[in-house]
Amino acid sequence: MRPRISFGKIAHRVGAVSSEQLAECRAERDGGDGTLEQLLLDKGYLTPELAEFVRDAFVRACAVCDECGRRTDVEERHEGDWACRCGGTFVALADAMDDDQELDPALLVSEEGDVSDEGPVEG
Ligand SMILES: [Zn+2]
Numbered sequence: 001m002r003p004r005i006s007f008g009k010i011a012h013r014v015g016a017v018s019s020e021q022l023a024e025c026r027a028e029r030d031g032g033d034g035t036l037e038q039l040l041l042d043k044g045y046l047t048p049e050l051a052e053f054v055r056d057a058f059v060r061a062c063a064v065c066d067e068c069g070r071r072t073d074v075e076e077r078h079e080g081d082w083a084c085r086c087g088g089t090f091v092a093l094a095d096a097m098d099d100d101q102e103l104d105p106a107l108l109v110s111e112e113g114d115v116s117d118e119g120p121v122e123g
Pocket of ligand 1: 070
């Protein structure tokens with residue numbers, strides 16, 4: 001299985017938000033169209049400074065397949081395992097981005113469904 005990665009997961013990992021805050025905002029996100037990050041900011045659970053910190057941590061933890069665009073959580077993968085099922089290679093997001101490049105907001109959104117290297121690429 002390919003470890004799922006999302007903004008919320010990383011925000012919790014670095015201790016920026018509690019499980020309760022995350023669960024509350026995830027439930028609201030699923031009923032609306034705001035991003036989890038925006039909801040956390042709106043409720044005051046995250047400050048803009050903390051959100052920036054979480055984004056930095058996300059970039060360090062995320063790798064993206066150079067072929068199919070699947071994402072993975074580097075910190076939960078086996079060391080040195082960079083092979084994607086599609087035949088591509090996971091590239092650390094930090095290496096794939098230019099220094100002053102803005103993080104693609106789509107990368108921060110949680111993937112839907114059963115996240116597996118074997119499954120089809122959704123959304
Ligand atoms: Zn791939």
